[in-house]
Amino acid sequence: MTQSTTDKDQLVLGYWAARGRAESSRLLLHYTKTPFIDKMYQMGDVPDYNRDDWLNEKYKLGLDFPNLPYLIDGDLKLTQSTAILYYLGRKYNLMGNNPKQEALIIMLCEQAYDLRLKFITLCYGPNGNSPNEQKNFIETTLTENLQQFDRYFSKNKSQFAVDDRPTVADFQLFYCIDCSCSFKGSHVLLEKYINVKAFLQRIRELPQLKDYIIQSQAQVPMLLKNAKFGGQVSEQK
Numbered sequence: 001m002t003q004s005t006t007d008k009d010q011l012v013l014g015y016w017a018a019r020g021r022a023e024s025s026r027l028l029l030h031y032t033k034t035p036f037i038d039k040m041y042q043m044g045d046v047p048d049y050n051r052d053d054w055l056n057e058k059y060k061l062g063l064d065f066p067n068l069p070y071l072i073d074g075d076l077k078l079t080q081s082t083a084i085l086y087y088l089g090r091k092y093n094l095m096g097n098n099p100k101q102e103a104l105i106i107m108l109c110e111q112a113y114d115l116r117l118k119f120i121t122l123c124y125g126p127n128g129n130s131p132n133e134q135k136n137f138i139e140t141t142l143t144e145n146l147q148q149f150d151r152y153f154s155k156n157k158s159q160f161a162v163d164d165r166p167t168v169a170d171f172q173l174f175y176c177i178d179c180s181c182s183f184k185g186s187h188v189l190l191e192k193y194i195n196v197k198a199f200l201q202r203i204r205e206l207p208q209l210k211d212y213i214i215q216s217q218a219q220v221p222m223l224l225k226n227a228k229f230g231g232q233v234s235e236q237k
């Protein structure tokens with residue numbers, strides 16, 4: 001991972017030492033082989049989850065709306081994870097070839113993000129570790145979403161989500177669906193929704209991403225340390 005370097009022209013993507021809201025952009029940057037500083041802030045351990053590593057810098061970076069993730073690209077200083085993702089998509093020509101494709105990309109990204117939001121709401125909530133709540137999530141939210149994504153992929157004639165080459169949608173869909181299938185028992189659904197399974201596999205096997213995905217899943221937790229589920233690497237599939 002590109003943790004530190006001295007080139008001041010390099011992009012800087014700042015986030016916690018977690019995949020979280022930064023990972024789709026990290027996937028894009030790795031896919032495009034863009035050198036970048038993957039600035040990871042450390043959160044303290046239980047019980048305080050000290051945030052000083054970030055707070056010491058938060059208001060010194062010149063961000064209009066200081067938050068994580070942030071992106072610094074020369075004089076452009078951005079926050080809001082989807083603004084960052086779409087900016088990188090435009091910059092690296094991964095936002096489709098026409099307005100129709102761009103609209104589909106945004107729809108898919110937001111749809112995937114909504115699923116992930118429901119997943120993380122459970123993970124950070126008091127019942128994130130409850131097998132019953134996890135089972136309920138799998139049987140309701142996850143089933144409904146995978147069914148819809150599966151139907152979309154079965155109708156879609158292109159090789160990737162909206163085109164014959166990857167776009168921003170592929171990184172967001174991959175990351176959000178893959179995370180949301182982390183509870184024990186989710187794999188049964190992936191055996192049923194084979195178009196979703198095939199899609200995830202196709203992204204996982206992209207030569208530009210293969211090693212990075214294995215490495216980040218092995219080393220970087222999905223969520224922050226204060227999550228009831230997903231804050232430790234050991235909880236990952």
Ligand SMILES: N[C@@H](CCC(=O)N[C@@H](CS)C(=O)NCC(=O)O)C(=O)O
Pocket residue numbers: 020021058066067068069079080081082
């Ligand atoms: N809507 C924002 C939410 C950003 C956000 O909530 N960031 C969390 C981590 S996921 C954070 O810890 N921000 C640092 C802060 O609030 O100072 C986005 O999508 O980027």
